[in-house]
Amino acid sequence: MKFLIAGFGSIGRRHFRNLLKLGEREIIFYRTGQSTLPGEELEGYPVETDIQAALSHRPDGVIISNPTSCHLDVAIPAADMGCHLLIEKPISHSLDRVEELEKLIQRGPSKALVGFQFRYHPNLKQIKKLLDDCEIGQPLAVRSHWGEYLPDWHPWEDYRTSYSARKDLGGGVLLTLCHSFDYLHWLFGPPEVLWSILGNYSDLGIDVEDTAEVGLIFNKTILGSMHLNYTQIPNKHTLEIIGTKGSIFWDYYRNTVEFFVREESGETSRTTHQSPPEFERNDLFFDEMKHFLEIIKGNAEPVCNLQDGIVALKMALQAKIKGSS
Secondary structure, X not given: OEEEEEOOOHHHHHHHHHHHHOOOOEEEEEOOOOOOOOOHHHOOOOEEOOHHHHHOOOOOEEEXXXXXXXXXXXXHHHHHOOOEEEEEOOOOOOOOOHHHHHHHXXXXXXXXXXXOHHHHOHHHHHHHHHHHOOOOOOEEEEEEEEEOOHHHOOOOOOHHHOHHHOXXXXXXXXXHOOHHHHHHHHHXXXXXXXXXXXXXXXXXXXXXXXXXXXXXXXXXXXXXXXXXXXXXXXXXXXXXXXXXXXXXXXXXXXXXXXEEEEXXXXXXXXXXXXXXXXXXXXXXXXHHHHHHHHHHHOOOOOOOOHHHHHHHHHHHHHHHHHHHO
């Protein structure tokens, strides 16, 4: 198979290395020269600076890992050519032209996988099974919390120049950390944004929101809330679910799921699920890339398709609008 990677920032480099691990060697790059990463790894590979020239190589799969605001500049012509797409999250910074991409995907033969890699996390898959099996009864409320210190993300660059910190590139905590919107939708069904409070409260010197608090409801029956920030030390990423018969607690950094249930005896049982000892963060991206290869071969449908990506984008944009009103 032949692949085109658009963008060679940290995520583009990760996808490139995972393709090599999977034995893929026919890889073309589309670059604009804005990445702060060196390009020594690309020696011997074709590099194009024009998207039409890049697509003229006729790739089977296109990996869209350039800045958020530039995603559709690649996705639309690639889908029009019939290429399969792996689009990094969020699919864009606005809804402009999303319908155009949607129509191209519906027309076929292109299929789109959206890069919400937490769909492959063993802890979240365990939580999904617990919920599907009604182990804590009817879910009543859910709380997600994700805070990380932005200057630590990419030590090789000035964080203020990264896409996460720039409004013109589609940055801000709501869009950059929109994984929470996706996995909450995956776990609990149709979402609605009720309210949000957001702002630039830190001394990071960026022009996008660095903190957000969002109120949600799922299936009109499950209350939800979400906290996101660029400032927390140490990092924290947790999920708490309250049901009629028990609760679930996930701690990303501890790699654990704790599951509490009130037994008929009146006692509360506690079960802890730990990720395999060999689990590491790149496993999520590696499993995602293996899945993308199966999609290209016609052996699988996207576990996170374009419609899922649109739902997550709409949630983030609704939160942005409500928080600005």
